Amino acid sequence: MSDLDVTLPSAFDPFAEANAEDAGAGPGAKDYVHVRIQQRNGRKSLTTVQGLKKEFSYNKILKDLKKEFCCNGTVVQDPELGQVIQLQGDQRKNVATFLVQAGIAKKELIKIHGF
Known part of the structure; x- marks a missing residue:
């Protein structure tokens, strides 16, 4: 049985690209801004924004977002992720578009997650 020289095809790893990026540069090297949606109950949902640069005032950005989109929101301090902006509804x-127009983040550095 050890005489056989058979190579098995390796399984496809959908996270190989993400792991390769993270391994070489360390966490936060690309400085992506992640915009995600979290489902609450029924049709209710939350939009979270994470990964903005530390020099920006999260409260001022939140104030402008709330005024622009007529929704409520808050800034949450997460132990792993740092400060995260939460907005009511699906505002991804x-x-x-707001972050690009305001010059806060470049379009290619914004990742929109969710269904």
Whole structure:
């Protein structure tokens, strides 16, 4: 049985690209801004924005976002992720265009997650 020289095809790893990026540069090297949606109950949802640079005032950005999109929100301090902006409703596309127009983040550095 050890005489056989058979190579098995390796399984496809969907996270290989993400792991390769993280391994060489360390956490936060690309400085992506992640815009995600979290489902609450029923049709209710939250939009979270994470990964903004530390020099920006999160409260001022939140104030402008709330006024622009007529929704409520808050800044949450997470032990792993740092400060995260939470907005009511599905505001993913709105937040992405707002961040680009305000010059806070470049379009290619914004990742929109969710269904």
